[in-house]
Each structure stands twice: as structure tokens, then as C-alpha cells.
Amino acid sequence: MKRVLVVEDDPDLAKMLARILGHDGYSVATCSDGVAALAHIDEHPVDLMITDLMMPGMEGEELLMELRRRKGLPPIPVILISASAMRATIAERQNVEASLSKPFDTEELRQLVASLLDPAV
Numbered sequence: 001m002k003r004v005l006v007v008e009d010d011p012d013l014a015k016m017l018a019r020i021l022g023h024d025g026y027s028v029a030t031c032s033d034g035v036a037a038l039a040h041i042d043e044h045p046v047d048l049m050i051t052d053l054m055m056p057g058m059e060g061e062e063l064l065m066e067l068r069r070r071k072g073l074p075p076i077p078v079i080l081i082s083a084s085a086m087r088a089t090i091a092e093r094q095n096v097e098a099s100l101s102k103p104f105d106t107e108e109l110r111q112l113v114a115s116l117l118d119p120a121v
Contacts, residue, residue, distance in 0.1 A: 034058030
């Protein structure tokens with residue numbers, strides 16, 4: 001089963017994403033900030049990360065930079081979600097696989113996840 005980590009400080013949105021992706025057959029964990037996400041990844045490898053950009057403490061871009069600095073971690077595909085006007089710029093600068101503007105279409109997100117985790121589908 002493919003593992004997805006959702007990093008989102010809005011608990012309602014995190015629960016909704018976990019429910020949708022869980023229904024699609026993925027194992028989903030959630031973290032509310034970048035520090036918790038890094039700790040989770042250290043203990044539990046993930047196949048895909050969906051992260052918000054604007055979060056308290058460690059923001060999404062900082063999380064992405066820290067992930068790339070860590071040795072021994074396999075590359076983790078990332079979908080960046082944010083209402084920030086800087087979303088596209090940061091997504092390009094951090095070389096993420098995809099980015100969506102909040103509010104986003106859940107069907108589009110599901111298709112992105114499937115294309116990244118199950119490319120034959």
C-alpha cells in the first residue's frame with residue numbers, strides 16, 4: 001500500500017484529505033507542521049507528501065529544503081497546496097512535482113496523486 005503524508009495545519013482540511021485518499025486505497029498520515037513531518041518521515045518512509053506552504057513554525061518551503069538536505073532519504077514526490085500568491089514560484093524553485101491553489105478541486109488532487117503513485121493507472 002502506498003503511503004501518503006499530508007502536512008496541513010488546518011485540521012479539517014487534513015482530515016478531509018486523509019479520508020479522500022484513504023478511500024482511494026492509500027495509507028495516509030497527517031502532520032500539522034514541518035517539524036512533525038520531518039520526525040514522521042524519519043520513522044516512517046512515505047511515497048508521496050502533500051504539504052501546505054503557509055504553516056506555523058516550519059513553513060512548507062523550509063520543510064522541502066530540509067528534506068533535500070537529508071542524506072539517505074529516497075526522493076519523495078511532493079504536491080504543494082497553498083492559497084499563497086507565491087505558490088507557483090516556490091513550487092518551481094523547489095522543483096516539486098505539482099502544486100495546487102487553495103481552494104482546489106479534490107478530483108484534480110486525486111488524479112495528481114494517482115499519476116504520481118500509480119503511473120500505469
